[in-house]
Amino acid sequence: MSRMTIRVARDDDLPLLPAIDASGGPLFRGAGMDLVADMPPDPPEAFEPALAAGTLWVTADEDDRPVGFVRVGLVDGHPHVDQLSVHPDQAGQRLGARLLEAAETWARSAGHAEMSLTTYRDVPWNGPYYERLGWRVLPVASLGPGLAAARQHERDRGLDRWPRQAMVKDLAPGPGGRPVLTTPRVTLRPMTLEHLPLLHRLDADPEVMRHLLGRARTPEEIDAFWAPRCADPSGDALGLGWWVGFAGAGAGADFLGWWDLGRRDSEPGSPVRPDAAEIGWRLDRRYWRRGLASEGAAALVRHGFETVGLRRIWAETMAVNAASRGVMRRLGMRHVSTEVRAWDDPLPGAEEGEVTYEITAEEWRRGLR
Template sequence: MTAYLETERLRLRRFTPADVELLVELDADPEVMRFLTGAPTPRDEVENVVLPEILKVYAAHPQLGTFEAEDADGFVGWFGMQPTADPATVGVGYRLLRTAWGKGYATEGTKALIAHAFTHLGMTRVEADTMAVNHRSRNVMRRSGLRFEKIFHVHFDDPLPGTEFGEVLYSVDRATWEAGQHG
């Protein structure tokens, strides 16, 4: 299958219906899901909700979506570049197997998505958010060139521990990103 994007160590491609086992494996680890849902995603939800939603985004936004990521040894997780309410802004994110943590993949993949958004897709802004207490992801955002913008609060019926500290939004606009590429 054709690569969506390649970095020095990662290859990103679209998911297919045959990739359900990869997503089940990824979402089965409670530590991977700690700041997302707090629990593994049931297989039937991956098959009937998660994967169909991923495929639906490709149809509606051909250059955007959630992309399977692999290194030389195989599947490591996914990186996403999602549409937002503003057509000139995308949201970036990632989810990696625990075995891929600490290798710099999150920063490498996120930087590549940001560059792709500005250089190939004509976006004017890239943003990302996470729980305020998710310090590892916040560090990835900073290392990727995103800058802290604000803390905001979202109501959840079944909040995760740490929700009371809010969510954080990081972003970068094209002019700031371009200045950083030459500075």
């Protein structure tokens, strides 16, 4: 795990930011974009308004020295990413994504429904990168006056020699107050009744259900179990509930499985706690053992601690469910107990008991550093 921290910028960071900005130059030169490579970086004073507004975040190394930053302003009343920059020596650690997440978390908590930016359409670490992080291209006809003016200014500076575009990230909560969560490989969408056919596919696989029921669910059982959960409003106010995961952001992306935070086998409608929540997952067998369950779950853990404000997240599984325990370990959860329970119709392995793992908000934050 990266030892970099993300924090709001301070005064003494500003002199270091132009060099970080300039460090990306050679990448653009390598792509044949000398005009962009030669543009002088903004001076330290240019960062002052964002610093004062609290919308400048840095990622800092172990010596607390910034190696990347995101600067956010306001355009058309929405937060706008003016600049995202990570020193190329620190590439490949998801620092850009984490900086954007910090900005998004702030934007959501400030009540904004979307965030915008403008970028190069075809430069791999620009348009395609943002698309992987869940941003979508804004058609020219939908640009507000501020974004249209920003695009015009870019054209006037000659930047459109390489196609540029405006993009937005939707921040508004989906059905039930649950946001869409994105990771490099997984898009988590709030589960609704339209996803019921996908859940049929999952629960009809006896191997997927081995440690849950010991056999496939029948179609009637699947409807009876999932339909009320797809429509369950009880976690709504807190942004908790069920999500379905897809391999990518676009329509038609492959269905991976589901993840949940806060609700589990408890009956729909039962109380949801505001301070602690259970996490769970179930993936289509074709996608096992690629780190996808862990990747989606990590986004949910982040959502739980950063946005919902949970203090503790726990998970339970049969002691013999090595895969689920693997995900728990990968999330940095601690094994807290093993309990052998009495069951009417025990599944194979029940004699080894059920294990509970947990992670507190403090442990999670420490793990990020």
